[in-house]
Amino acid sequence: MLSSPLYWSGWYYGAAIRLMHGQSLKRRYEYIAGLSTDKVIDVGCGTGKLSDYLSDEDYYFGIDLNERFLRHAKKxxxxxxxxxxxxxxxxxxFDVCVITDVLHHINPKHEEFLERVLKEVRKRVIVCEPYDVPSDPITKKLSELLDKDGFNKPPEWMDKDTLIEFYNRYDPEEITEFGKAVIAVYEKN
Incomplete structure (x- = not known):
């Protein structure tokens, strides 16, 4: 399966993400890092940028399917x-699991996946998902092409209301919006 040029290089991907999200990206990383302590797994880590925001005392491990991103991260x-x-x-x-920009790539398996992670992770699950769904057909198709990761079927985005409704099914501690993304935090008791 061919992927979008955004997924051809860790450097290109990082630049594109910074361009798309602007300052909200930095605020998002800082917010997530503030909730991520001890032993952290970053699902869909991309280039592993979250690790730069964690404390030196925290253990970070990121997983992704894109070998180009992982090579960039290892460098x-x-x-x-x-x-x-x-x-x-x-x-x-792991004490904390961070799932960033992943759910739309694994839909319809996103529910089963989140349920499993919520059961298995020791303390906290943090999910950050974009919600900006273009309404006109041309922009929607362009967005789908740009977000084609080369591993999964074409992404299935949720709009903001659907995403929040999805998060609320699992009783989050809090839901916060950053730019065109919504973060849900789930605490284990």
Whole structure:
């Protein structure tokens, strides 16, 4: 399956994400890092940028399918590995699981995946998902082409209301909006 040029290079991807999200990206990383302590797994880590925002005392491990992103991350000294999140079986080793921009790539398996992670992770699950769904057909098609990762079927985006409704099914501690993304935080009791 061919991927969008955005997924051809970790550097290009990082630049495109910074361009698309602007300052909200930095605020998002800072917010997530403030909630991520101890032993953290970053699902769909991309280039592992979240690790730059974590404390030196925290253990970071990122998983992604894109080998180009992972090569870029490893050059930056980040602890990452090629793993399929849907097949990964060691979530119980981690205190915190961060799932960023992943759900729309794994839809319709996103519900089953989130349920499993919520059961297995020790303390907290943080989910950050974009919701900006273009309404006109041309922009929608362009967005789908740009977000084609080369591993999964074409992305299925949720609009903001649907995303919040989805999050609320699992009783989040809090829901926060950052730019065109919504973050849900789930605490384990």
């Amino acid at each position: 930056q000294g980040r602890n990452v590995a090629r793993q399929d999140a849907l097949e990964y079986d060691r979530f119980s080793d």
